[in-house]
Amino acid sequence: MIKTIAFDADDTLWVNETYFRDAEDQFCNLLTEYISFEECQKRLFEMELRNLPLYGYGIKPFSLSLIECAIELTEGDVSTEIISEIIEIGKAMLNAPVNTLDGIENVLQQLSKKFKLVVATKGDLLDQERKLKKSGLASYFHHIEVMSDKQPENYTKLVNHLDIEPSSFLMIGNSLKSDVIPVLEIGAHAFHIPFHTTWAHETVDFEVKHELFKSFDSVEDILNDLM
Known part of the structure; x- marks a missing residue:
């Protein structure tokens, strides 16, 4: 049939998913000054789910969620250096083999x-x-x-x-x-x-x-x- x-x-x-998990780890390591690694992962997942109806799926929506999550977790105190590093995480995913x-x-x-x-x-x-x-x-x-x-x-x-x-x-x-x-x-x-x-x-x-x-x-x- x-x-x-x-x-x-x-x-x-x-x-594919391996790259996302690695990116999550990199992201949460950047924010250890503000939040624990485990809590960071939890809050990032919540942010991704909130953004799915608006952004959809993929690396670019994920990168936007990383930036938004960083701003939220640091209460707006995130540095431009960390934002730049987050952008590079997204670019590295797009250029991955x-x-x-x-x-x-x-x-x-x-x-x-x-x-x-x-x-x-x-x-x-x-x-x-x-x-x-x-x-x-x-x-x-x-x-x-x-x-x-x-x-x-x-x-x-x-x-x-x-x-x-x-x-x-x-x-x-x-x-x-x-x-x-x-x-x-x-x-x-x-x-x-x-x-x-x-x-x-x-x-x-x-x-x-x-x-x-x-x-x-x-x-x-x-x-x-x-x-």
Whole structure:
């Protein structure tokens, strides 16, 4: 039944979350004069969640949250030197190498012989296009969809754009919250491949059980199921 397979990008095709965690550590180390490391991480997470509806996802929104959080945590006392360092943290993330995950190119090579492949990701359009180009994987995909969010309506819009039925669509990703649950809600298939680091906002506290859902330890394991 499956004809089109969509892959999430960050932490499914290439490493991403690790850079955010490193940036958080750098940020909180800059502010140890004002707040403890642990409390800084907690307050930054709260700031990110507050800003999501306005800024969306990606490195640039994250960088704005870092600056805003620094101003808030220091009650406006943050120095221009620290602000400059925070800006450099964001720039370093944008310029970071794109390291594809083990086995992913082989999987794309095999699946592209039988299925139409697309990328379905969220975040900043320019940044995701940059990473896809640097990854060397762009040629495997027929379509790139950068979403503002991953809700059922976003996936419905994508399926309609591809002119396919939900029952012939499979989404593969590392986030149960974004790549699995909303996809199952529209009647499509979903495969979960965990990444070792997951943003707290993307976690769920229940087990997913559904006839159209499968979980795999490795991306290469899906070949036994699909080929």
